[in-house]
Amino acid sequence: MNCFEARQDFKSFWRKELDAGRQQAFVAHLAGCPKCDGAFRIFALTAPVFHSDVEPARQELVARRGAASARGDGGAYRERRHAPVWLSIAASVALFITGASAAYFSVETPDETLSEAIHQPSQFAEVVSADFPEANSDFGQ
Amino acid sequence: MARLALARRFGWSAAVRPDEELIADALGGQTEAFSELSSRHRPRVERLCQRFFSDQEIARDLAQEAFLKAYAALSTYRAEMPFGAWLRAIVVNVCYDELRRRKRRPEELVGDFSEPELGWMQLVSTATPEELVAEAEERRESHDLAHKLLDSLKPEDRMVLVLKDSEDLGVAEIAEMMGWSEAKVKIRAFRARQVLRKQAERMMSAGRARVAR
Numbered sequence: 264m265n266c267f268e269a270r271q272d273f274k275s276f277w278r279k280e281l282d283a284g285r286q287q288a289f290v291a292h293l294a295g296c297p298k299c300d301g302a303f304r305i306f307a308l309t310a311p312v313f314h315s316d317v318e319p320a321r322q323e324l325v326a327r328r329g330a331a332s333a334r335g336d337g338g339a340y341r342e343r344r345h346a347p348v349w350l351s352i353a354a355s356v357a358l359f360i361t362g363a364s365a366a367y368f369s370v371e372t373p374d375e376t377l378s379e380a381i382h383q384p385s386q387f388a389e390v391v392s393a394d395f396p397e398a399n400s401d402f403g404q
Numbered sequence: 405m406a407r408l409a410l411a412r413r414f415g416w417s418a419a420v421r422p423d424e425e426l427i428a429d430a431l432g433g434q435t436e437a438f439s440e441l442s443s444r445h446r447p448r449v450e451r452l453c454q455r456f457f458s459d460q461e462i463a464r465d466l467a468q469e470a471f472l473k474a475y476a477a478l479s480t481y482r483a484e485m486p487f488g489a490w491l492r493a494i495v496v497n498v499c500y501d502e503l504r505r506r507k508r509r510p511e512e513l514v515g516d517f518s519e520p521e522l523g524w525m526q527l528v529s530t531a532t533p534e535e536l537v538a539e540a541e542e543r544r545e546s547h548d549l550a551h552k553l554l555d556s557l558k559p560e561d562r563m564v565l566v567l568k569d570s571e572d573l574g575v576a577e578i579a580e581m582m583g584w585s586e587a588k589v590k591i592r593a594f595r596a597r598q599v600l601r602k603q604a605e606r607m608m609s610a611g612r613a614r615v616a617r
Contacts, residue, residue, distance in 0.1 A: 274569070277537055293533055304528050304536075305604045311540045312455055312550040313570040 264288040269299045273306045277314045423487040431478060438478070442471045445488060449495050455566045456499040458551035466502060470495040493581050496567065500582075503559035517611060520545035521552075525611035549607075556603045561596030568593055 264272075269292045275281050276289050293300045421440075429437035449470060453463035474494050481490055517525070524545045528536065540546040554562055563582065567573045568589075575593075579586045 276533065279537065290533055303533060305601055307528050307533075307536050307540070308553055308604050308607070309550045309600065311546040312554060313566065315540065315547075316451065 264292040266292075266296060266299050269293065269296070270302060273303055273310075274314055277306075277310045424483055427478065427481060427487065430475070438475055441487070442474075445491055446471075448488070449491065452492065452495050452566075452571070453499055455570055456503060456562065458548060462502075466498050467495070470498045473498065492571070496563065496581060500559060500563050503562065517549070517614060518545065521549045522611055522614055524549055525608060529608065529612075553600065553603055553607060557596055557599060560592055561599060564589060564592040565596050565600070 269289060272281060272285065272289050276286065281289060293303055423441060423444075426437040426441045430441065446467065449467045450463055453466045453470075454460065457463050457466065470491070474491055477494070481487065520543070524539075524543055527539055531539065554565075557565070564578060567578045567581070568575075573581070575586050575589045578584070578589045582589070584592075
């Protein structure tokens with residue numbers, strides 16, 4: 264394999280598309296040719312983006328998955344994030360206080376008690392007594 | 405449509421309908437046909453966006469934007485070209501616009517490296533070719549570092565390299581897609597490779613200096 268052929272094969276080698284014989288020749292050429300070896304190493308810096316079909320997950324994700332698996336929940340790590348327990352409790356308490364306050368202040372209490380309402384002279388009586396004073400005498404007032 | 409709904413409901417395997425049939429249905433107002441079309445092409449579209457942007461959220465958003473544009477322009481699609489190629493041109497333009505909008509400056513790019521990135525750089529200097537291929541698949545930092553390096557290119561240069569090296573497009577296809585002359589594509593590709601090599605060497609020497617400290 265010459266240098267031109269080796270450089271043509273960079274992509275196929277990275278994508279694992281070379282047959283065994285060609286791959287062996289490729290590796291042997293790189294081992295004996297510092298120029299092609301250097302070019303391949305530069306190629307390797309961008310190849311993960313240009314020539315890979317899947318990007319590996321981020322490290323923290325892998326670590327969380329590993330921790331979940333070590334805890335024994337079958338490694339079935341889910342992407343969902345759970346809120347901490349204290350946050351749930353605080354939210355519940357805040358919600359309860361808000362609801363109770365709203366309920367308390369929204370109820371309208373009557374301005375007068377029942378007995379005051381009964382003993383208050385009606386508007387009708389006031390009108391009658393003002394316009395027809397003689398009527399009051401008929402009712403013995 | 406009814407066949408598809410039934411297949412979904414009962415888990416039957418619906419026969420794969422050709423893109424052209426789905427496009428005709430979508431143009432007839434059946435939005436579900438376009439949904440099927442987009443879910444068929446989504447993995448490739450997202451992967452292409454990821455070749456331009458390391459942030460997967462951004463890549464997904466751009467893929468979505470490309471599908472919206474494709475839906476809006478669906479009536480202009482002509483069957484002489486495969487739908488995938490037509491869609492790719494839209495995706496490339498969406499990503500190109502985003503790259504230009506961001507306008508990063510080269511000097512801010514080759515700078516700090518994380519410990520895993522330094523580890524990957526060391527591996528690139530010392531490991532055998534087979535080890536490099538195997539390790540790159542496992543290491544997220546190999547992708548992060550590659551994106552850092554590619555971010556140092558101008559949007560036009562990055563575009564040409566992705567289309568030529570990664571998507572395996574010819575000079576004429578790239579020229580047509582970008583609205584450039586073929587000579588411009590060739591010059592861009594040549595210059596982009598030169599810049600990339602220089603930046604890679606700078607990056608490697610910066611990495612070696614960090615490790616030596």
